[in-house]
Amino acid sequence: MGMFSRERPGRREFPPELVEEARANPGGWVYEIDGDMVDDPNGDVPPEAIIGAWQVNTRGKIYGDFRPNPNYRPGPEGP
Template sequence: MNDSLPPPPLTDELREQARRSPGAWLYAIDPFFDPEGEVPPYGVVGAWQADGRGEITGEFRRNPNYRPSPVALGYPEPSDPLDAAVQLSATGYDTGERIVPLLREVEVIVAAGPGGGIPVFDTGEGRAAFVYTAQEHLPGELPEGATGWQRILGGDLIALLPPAVGVAINPSGPVGVILPPGDLRR
């Protein structure tokens, strides 16, 4: 993932910084972080070196420990705290431990099946109910077998699901996560 992103552009501001700092390294910081604040090592994209005359040598050295943030990957602004936790977990900026507690506390949108039940789908990783954190994450069409959408508290949803069924959060969006049944019931 790190090597697939192009190097950041060389800006006039960087060139001016190089002129003021001959021989220094100029660091490119992931846009998730304030470059004037504290940046963890994984938030540094890489660096250019200024030569003795204060000119950038042109070679960009990538940080092998860099992890692109949701911002760098072009993910949309999170719609809510649960969506934010999913995005941060998917990019390695968070462990994901907050996802289930957040899910239990918030209202989510699920498909409604005939008679008001909640349909379950095969995800390739097991069976799961599809859960959407906001209207903007809903797919263009209802999932097969669904008759509409319904809102439910995440904790109530977990209590209703059979023991072998997990949850897929925002499965049709730019970033989602599948929570296996065991994770839901810890």
């Protein structure tokens, strides 16, 4: 997740609805998306719609702090 690595980690609660996403992506990242900025939930996500991310360990569990996306621009409703 290089584009967020320069930002200081933030404190943000992990959304419970993303727990299954973390389990499905062991060793990866789970991204929180501003749904107000995405027309098709199965389509492409513009970089400015990514609020930030959490790292997922090899067991599918979140670890570490939230990494905010410095390029995030809130949609009309905000996060």
